[in-house]
Amino acid sequence: MITVSAPGKLMLFGEHAVVYGYPCITTAVDTRLTVTIESTHDSKVSIDAPGVKDTRFVDAAIALATTEWHIHHGGFRLTTKSPFSGCYGFGSSSAVTVATLKALASLFQAEIDDRKLFDAAYNVILSIQGAASGFDVASAVFGKTLYFVGGGKVIEPLTVGDIPLVVGYTGVKSSSTDFIKMIAAKRERYPEKVNRIFLGIAKFVDQAKEKMLSGDWERAGCLMDFNQEYLRDLGVSSEKLEVLIRAAKDAGAWGAKLSGAGGGDCMIALAAAGVRQAVEEAITHAGGEVVHVTPNTQGVRIDP
Ligand code: PMV
Numbered sequence: 001m002i003t004v005s006a007p008g009k010l011m012l013f014g015e016h017a018v019v020y021g022y023p024c025i026t027t028a029v030d031t032r033l034t035v036t037i038e039s040t041h042d043s044k045v046s047i048d049a050p051g052v053k054d055t056r057f058v059d060a061a062i063a064l065a066t067t068e069w070h071i072h073h074g075g076f077r078l079t080t081k082s083p084f085s086g087c088y089g090f091g092s093s094s095a096v097t098v099a100t101l102k103a104l105a106s107l108f109q110a111e112i113d114d115r116k117l118f119d120a121a122y123n124v125i126l127s128i129q130g131a132a133s134g135f136d137v138a139s140a141v142f143g144k145t146l147y148f149v150g151g152g153k154v155i156e157p158l159t160v161g162d163i164p165l166v167v168g169y170t171g172v173k174s175s176s177t178d179f180i181k182m183i184a185a186k187r188e189r190y191p192e193k194v195n196r197i198f199l200g201i202a203k204f205v206d207q208a209k210e211k212m213l214s215g216d217w218e219r220a221g222c223l224m225d226f227n228q229e230y231l232r233d234l235g236v237s238s239e240k241l242e243v244l245i246r247a248a249k250d251a252g253a254w255g256a257k258l259s260g261a262g263g264g265d266c267m268i269a270l271a272a273a274g275v276r277q278a279v280e281e282a283i284t285h286a287g288g289e290v291v292h293v294t295p296n297t298q299g300v301r302i303d304p
Contacts, residue, residue: 004103005032006300008090009139014205017198018133021150028143029293033082035099040075051082060124061100071108089265094136097121143299168288170240172264179261221254221270228257236262244288251282
């Protein structure tokens with residue numbers, strides 16, 4: 001029997017542009033999804049995935065391990081446990097894909113390094129979801145905080161200290177796929193405008209990387225505000241996100257933005273320790289749910 005867990009993720013800077021080959025910054029969060037695989041004496045494969053909204057990812061991961069990694073397994077029972085399921089937008093699909101592949105490789109002794117694991121899990125996600133940058137897969141595999149270029153062209157861990165991050169859930173579940181499609185349609189219609197926005201976002205991502213590496217969270221917060229302006233221009237923010245972002249800013253946060261595809265899910269803010277409580281209270285008061293997570297956490301691992 002083997003148990004593997006993979007972290008959730010939050011996008012700090014660069015969503016949408018990253019789908020088109022630009023960079024982003026993502027951090028792994030300590031809400032971990034767990035996959036347990038137990039060999040059985042027959043040849044049946046049974047899956048019990050209560051916290052996972054779509055078992056196609058597990059099915060596709062098993063198919064890939066069998067056909068591409070030539071894992072010859074007998075029967076097994078696979079169960080998942082997730083504290084975050086599909087809500088919050090913490091990336092349950094990528095976490096379950098990565099954890100399933102890692103568990104299969106470990107239990108059936110296939111030598112798969114992290115890069116190979118990333119490539120395989122990214123292919124599974126692409127085959128089901130269509131367009132996606134893979135940043136969530138990278139977070140699940142490598143953990144920590146990453147500077148990531150769309151498709152995994154660059155996956156660079158950033159040595160950052162404690163990230164003074166506050167997370168607020170809007171209570172609204174949004175569909176990343178719909179928003180990705182919407183941006184693709186906009187880009188086709190207004191290529192110049194959208195590409196100009198992507199370039200602007202990419203510039204802020206690079207600046208944010210420098211600020212985060214030097215621990216200048218105040219400037220990083222400011223860059224979150226600038227990033228959010230572009231996301232607003234792209235049309236992916238929502239009234240609820242704006243209300244929570246405004247509340248966090250008014251309570252003294254250095255900066256705030258949506259995190260992920262937009263339309264709902266979570267907003268994030270950077271705030272000094274001295275105003276953290278006020279920011280959290282403001283988010284709650286404005287109708288959000290503060291989600292306590294520790295960022296910059298470990299990637300996929302075999303649990304004892
Ligand atoms: O909504 P999320 O958390 O899955 O994030 C989507 C981020 C996008 O850049 C819009 C898509 C992607 O695959 O990078």
